[in-house]
Amino acid sequence: MKTKIFPIFLIITFSIIFYVFYKGLQNSNIYTPEIKSEIKIPSFEAKEFFSKDNVNSDQIFIGSEYYLLNIWASWCIPCKEEHKYLMDLSKKENIKIIGQNYKDNFVNAKNFLIKLDNPYDLIFSDNDGTIAIEWGAYGVPESFLIKNNQIIKKIIGPLNEKLFSEIKELTQ
């Protein structure tokens, strides 16, 4: 009896191990932070991009309007791809686009806006990248849709056609 249980046990154990590892092969090994929605926006202080005046986050996100915070940089190639969607969104009345210039050179960033046009209602600088961490972001570009001081949608990576229409629907 004892000699029979052991091989069966062994086979079952190895089958389970095989199954677990086989399943694991298909999983992505790149982790992206869970997208928690309905969280409060962080409070921070930053410098306005053009005037270099101090701005506080509660002076930027006021009232119950929709805001789209977009983290961008002139050195970021995907930012160029999503630029046309931001331009389109800037034409909408009920949404304000706030730019966060991430670790950028002022002259390069300014040229970027001159060349591709400026979709932002306000831009502030994030020279050491610490404000991006306050938002829970870890790269560029990233966008946050905000209403009533709550993040209602977080977008990692550039905007595309699908996300663009999703934002349009959410802000109807």
Place this chain on the structure above:
Amino acid sequence: MNILKLLITVIFLINFFSSDLKAKNLGTEITKNLRCLICQGQSVYDSDSEFANSLKILVEKKLDDGLSEKQVYDYLKNKYGDWILYDPGFNKNTYFLWLLPILMFVFGGAIILRKVILKK
């Protein structure tokens, strides 16, 4: 000869314990326990990516603001989830991870115990 060896050992040990172990600061300790999300598999301390460099600055800032080590961890966990910590706390997502070694130990012990009893 033996005295010389002993002397070298003593000098070595003294140097070892009085080296920069004390010079380490809390910020370094914390960033060593943080996973860089861009270059996964590296700690924030080891990494030189944009994200890691900003995080190093932020940790120092938070410590200057008077936050404790635990508060800094909680702050980052709240923003990025458990994954950012190399030493995750005990909760409903990690209990299997923490209990598995104990489970295996108990299970293995039971097998050995059975073998010994059966032999007798």
